[in-house]
Amino acid sequence: xxxxxxxxxxxxxxxxxxxxxxxxxxxxxxxxxxxxxxxxxxxxxxxxxxxxxxxxxxxxxxxxxxxxxxxxxxxxxxxxxxxxxxxxxxxxxxxxxxxxxxxxxxxxxxxxxxxxxxxxxxxxxxxxxxxxxxxxxxxxxxxxxxxxxxxxxxxxxxxxxxxxxxxxxxxxxxxxxxxxxxxxxxxxxxxxxxxxxxxxxxxxxxxx
Numbered sequence: 001x002x003x004x005x006x007x008x009x010x011x012x013x014x015x016x017x018x019x020x021x022x023x024x025x026x027x028x029x030x031x032x033x034x035x036x037x038x039x040x041x042x043x044x045x046x047x048x049x050x051x052x053x054x055x056x057x058x059x060x061x062x063x064x065x066x067x068x069x070x071x072x073x074x075x076x077x078x079x080x081x082x083x084x085x086x087x088x089x090x091x092x093x094x095x096x097x098x099x100x101x102x103x104x105x106x107x108x109x110x111x112x113x114x115x116x117x118x119x120x121x122x123x124x125x126x127x128x129x130x131x132x133x134x135x136x137x138x139x140x141x142x143x144x145x146x147x148x149x150x151x152x153x154x155x156x157x158x159x160x161x162x163x164x165x166x167x168x169x170x171x172x173x174x175x176x177x178x179x180x181x182x183x184x185x186x187x188x189x190x191x192x193x194x195x196x197x198x199x200x201x202x203x204x205x206x207x208x
Contacts, residue, residue, distance in 0.1 A: 002026045002049040002058075002087075003069030005033045007160055007183055008102060012066055015164075015187035017041045019195065026058050026069075050082040055090025064098035064194045065091055076132025084139040088147055098197060099144075100190055103137070103153035106130040108205050109174045116156075116175070141201060150199050154186050155179045155207040164188055168206045172199070177207030 001016070003009040004025030016023050017039060025036045026047035036044040047058040049069045059065050067087060071079045084101070091099055106117040107130055116122065117130040133151075140149050155177065162182030168189050169177035181189075189206040193199060 002047070002055075002065065002067040002083075003102075004036060004044070006068055006070070007158075008154075008186060009066075009068040010036075011183040011187035012068065012190050013039070013042060015184070015191045016194075019191060021191075024058055024062065048086075050079070050086050052086040052089040052093070055086050056093040057090075059091055059094040059096045062094070062096050064100070065096055066100045066102075066190055066194075068102045076129040077135045078132075080132040080136035081139050084136045085143070088140065088144050088149075091147060092145070097146075097148055098194060099147055099149040100193055101136065101140070101149065101151050103151040103203055104130055104133045105153055105156045105175070105205075107133050107137070107203065108153055137203060144201070148197065148200055150193055150197070150201065151203045152186075152190055152193065153203050153205045154181055155205070157181075158183060158186070165208075168208060170199075171205045173203045174205060175207075176205045179207060181206060181208050 001013055001023055004013050005027040013023050013025055023042045025042050025044045027033055030044040030046055036042055045058055048054045107115055109115050117127050137151055157180040159182045164184030168185050
């Protein structure tokens with residue numbers, strides 16, 4: 001689990017443990033997340049999702065990987081293309097066959113060919129950030145080879161403290177549902193796509 005220290009990462013770790021998985025929680029500085037070290041079945045490790053060698057080392061022995069990492073101090077397109085390249089290369093070397101990456105709702109279509117980020121009124125700084133995920137998706141589509149990957153895209157409204165219901169709606173590349181989901185149910189959707197993969201090489205929108 002890359003980006004295990006964030007809210008989505010923590011929710012995904014908790015859901016994976018609940019299902020009996022063994023989790024390697026990859027963060028930049030494990031000392032900042034002592035609570036992860038106290039969870040049975042979770043091993044916090046230092047790692048960098050933009051470094052293929054780090055990815056190969058931390059992912060060895062695992063069946064699947066999730067990337068929920070982000071860097072706000074690095075240009076979005078640079079960061080997300082770097083992670084896409086490192087993950088595809090490192091996971092192949094580690095023998096990991098399934099990768100889930102977390103997308104962003106602004107890249108979803110509200111009508112055929114029209115994305116949220118394409119609205120002329122959309123703030124330019126957020127459009128710039130959104131382009132990073134577009135570039136990430138395009139790179140995965142072009143360079144992932146045999147790696148089985150999926151971009152899971154939550155809606156604009158994430159409810160951190162809402163409980164898991166186990167229910168969510170999905171759509172391919174387009175806005176769906178109520179436009180809101182809890183972190184817990186987003187984690188359910190992520191783990192469902194690891195335990196029983198149904199979608200491949202697309203943007204899978206999930207929402208209540």
